[in-house]
Amino acid sequence: MSSSKLREIKVFYAPAPLKTFCRYTPPIDLGLQNMSIFLYYRKRELGVDRSFLRRYHASAIFHRIRIQPDVSQREIIERTGFDKSTVSSIVNEFIEQGLVERRAKVSASGRGRPSEGLIIAPGSGLLVGVEVEANELIFVACGLDGAVLAERVLPFDGQLAGVETVIAHGVDDLVQMAGSEARVLGIGVSLPGLVDMDGALVHVPALGWRNVDILDRLTQACTAPVYVGNDGQATAMAENMFGACVDLENFIYMFSGSGVGGGLFLDGTIYKGAGGLAGELGHIKIVPQGRFCTCGAAGCLSAYLSDSALIEEISRLGQNRPASFEHIIDMAGAGDPIVLNVLDHAGEVLGSAISSLINIFNPPLVLLGGDLATAAPYLSGAVDKALRRLAHPAMYKAGIVKFAEPGVGGPRLSGIALALDGVTHAAGSQILP
Template sequence: MLQPDSVEQTAGMPTKMNSSSIRRLNRVRVFHALRQNPGSSQRELGRLTGLDKATVSVVVAQLQQEGLIERMASTSVRRVGRPETALTIAASAGVLVGARLEPKTIRMVATTLAGEILAHMQIDGSRNVRRAITLLQKGIQELLTQAGENREVRGIGVGIPGMMNREGRLVLAPNLGWRNSEIRPMLEENLNAPVYVDNDTNAASVAECLFGICRTVRNFIFITGHSGVGGGLVLDGRLYRGTGGFAGEVGHLSIVPGGRACGCGKRGCLETYVSEASILARLEELGRTLPDIWAVAEAQGDPKVRQVLDEVGTHLGFALSHLVNLMNPELIVLGGNLAVIAQLLMPTLKRALAEHTLRPLLEDVRLEVSPLGADAVPMGGIALALEGFLTSSVVMAEERSQRRG
């Protein structure tokens, strides 16, 4: 799992470790330990989090008072003495919504606070920001109806394929055509719930740490491909954002000098060869028209499809070799729509990776496909919403306590 200070960065919280920050971090630790280990006792939560008995007791009491967790009779054999009760995330605690905004599609998922998927759906998107927000608003209403839930929406997390600075401002989303947009206030105004926004791949990287295969991995690269290609960089257990918050723009690594024109204004960027839109366009050039990446996977026996997939694997392996040589990660995770064709890319991808990567670093790294699949970014939205809700609810509790004092 991401280090606690990275969790705060993800939720837009300060990283200075004052007493208030420590309380928030303790709350996050206890909640996630219980989410990943349902039925744990307070004693077990202490062991899982490394927190002392008194701290765990205070956090559990607060979460229970707020209706976020509940006690239930334990069926396991305990030591002699006072019987311990098992704890679990309350099913009635609320609903989270995660979304991925793309030029042509909006993909959404609704979950419980424990991360259990209640419903997911995909609708048409738009490059017009106001139109996209309207579509998202209607889509969320339909999603919640599909989920059959009447519980409070605790937070909405949105992953956007664009450059987000550390203050949460959307600086550039070339595939959407959005620039310098205060997207979060616009979303909150229309969605009537707390909204948390981040770069789509950063969000998906957090989801891998909370819900996926990277819970115990401290150094990994997450690569996702939709309208573009993005990279999330987790170094020593922390999501690396860079000076301005723009780190991870893997899709704009130049792999073919003077190559295909990219929406960013440059040429030869990785995403002009590896993104879903680029794959479909390349197949169109070869006289093979397919609607989406799922159709590409189904047509894998077609010689033209095989040719394009081999080209994609070669380009992706070449780009990833540079990242491996720089970062020495233990894991590369392919997610989003890349996960749909990942196994088809592996032969050429691994060959290119081996050709261009220093051998000692190559021996350290392994390739995996995200279990979150096409829902990686929407689940990233869930991760953003969950972390934002957990930390902001502590702030509200502290404010209530101060008013009573």
Template sequence: MRTSDIRRYHANEIFHRIRIEPQISQKEIIRRTGFDKSTVSSIVTRFDELGLVVRTPTAAGNRPGRPAEGLSISPDSGLLVGVQVESEELGFVAAGLDGRPLAHHRQSFNRKVKTLDRAVADGIAAVTAASGRTSPLLGVGISLPGLVSTEGMLVHAPILGWRDVPVLDLLSRIVSAPLYIGNDVKAAAMAEHMFGNCIDLDDFIYLFSGSGVGGALFLDGEIYLGAHGLAGELGHMKVVPQGRLCSCGAAGCLSAYLSEPALAAEVEARGGKTVRSFDTLLDRAEAGDPAVVSVFEQAGEILGAAVSNLVNIFNPPVVALGGDMARASRYLGQSLERSLGRLAHPNMAAQTRVIFSEIATDRPYLGGVALALDGVTGLDASSVIP
């Protein structure tokens, strides 16, 4: 790991600890993180210089010497904006450094590369105005539905029909705030670690479904990137030999069975009415539509096969399921458990919790906010995260 990456990791973890434990002392940060005293001291000093944290004297009891200081996030330090690029919409979230959403905004999108920069700039202006804050914009995180290289190139986004789009360069020309971009599912995994059910976990595997299915390997406190930042495309695990054709061009991928378009197509193929959105599927499942209930049950079986592979290969403490599969947990859960019990090694399955994300059912998602927060608190972090 490069020196700059090590510093970013240390800074992010220290800020994360301050954010989730307001009034924590430097001594306690050292104890919780295992970082040495000089590293913690220099990074906290830098946060203080940037106005990101505040120091508050705390009660020292009867102990002699210098009063202890508690560290908290500065409430007026600035804003973050997260942007979610989807197939037909752009979603925006404004948040403080604590990650709590202050305002949301959604607008239609025509999938044209040449309109992306202006649409993003307009949306940022709208959501920052709606936040009611006059604090400076510290960072913008752009969550993208496809493969993102370490150079800021959107290598392939099937849902948009884009290949080799230099998103970082395009948006840097019009967004004046520091810009951080990344894959949407990796960003969602970061959000799960920062704000969700995996706050205190250094190792977990994340799966997310929407217009497609993706994943992330969160190992040793970091997203595992692979050779060129493209690792974690778990939606393209082969779960059905010679199965359905996937948007990636291969057959039998998990995404071809769990994505919204795949579920909708299967319902319609079984004689169901036209499906306009995932909300339509949920409404029909709630009403007991047999075609929809059956498709969800089959999807849960296939999801269980995919999760069993992850359990058998990685032996993770947690597999977290987000996005549409979390929204449909009541219809997927039983068949998922049956499949997992049949296919996962029993000793390894007993060591893994499979959970449905609580924060990943909100839209817009918090992945863009996580990218922005990671970039701003990473102290001179790369613009491509992860």
């Protein structure tokens, strides 16, 4: 290896329980007793970046307090494997900054001296999430603990011109609705298309947007730091932060709506791929030379499972054209044989796609959300049959595929997940000590 390449590699020694040192660089375990070597790539001199390591510790401790209110310092030490002095020092800094509070908690038996638990301090900061859809903008305001303080839905004409101003004004109005005097620490904007590592929007088929530096435009329009991302990746993050996948290190999330998307949550983080574009599950090829997709290719899952694809297929086979996805569900509930047949076929196609994901990634859970969750009663039987036929028997078992609870968790908090990840990320945190 050349000396120039060597200068880009840092070697860290850390306790074995520290499973992931850098969010995007998995550890390489060389079998040293109670030690692991972590490679962290930076264009700096060889040496230990202690400030990054401390922010990593702080991020892990903050999220443990967030997802486990009233957790004790001892429990944090046991859960993370960090040493006592590190946990104590960081917790004290959080308290001094007003991010965390101690409060007494009584044992379940009510006996003995009350112990102290840690919680995210109310009013310690605001996060705003924005979910961009084809015909609406969904705004959500939360505290740092993820508690929803205000929500608002605005109609959207899909026009790119001036969208940053519309979003900025919507954020300001929502903050007033929330009635909190806390500072807005971050704004997360979830977009239904390809977003690269630099925050540039590559393509949004549902809106016809291409090659837009959306992060730069939003940053100029908004007064708080802005974080942007793909809606599938962001929703998978939200499920891990707030929803059905808290504390899971590996799972796959898939949803449907105007299109089909998802996210791959692997080894404790969202997998973004080389350019940040990974997780386009709607473009898994299901039928060779099949229906054309909005991406320009043929045979994509989205061409068979998106809301518009279902509407078109029902219209082709029957006399009544559904007005919306909700209308499809109403027709299915009324026992319409054509609709039930179309949804059954959609379940087979979905099961085929999921079987490929199971065979490749061997996940402990595949979570299905969005309109897939709403249609669960009409999809689940066909999905299960396809999985039993196509998934490798060593990797598939009952319960590995679950439908999310409709209208709960991930999708509405996708922007919040981007904002929370941004303000607590060890590589560029706005709030960590």
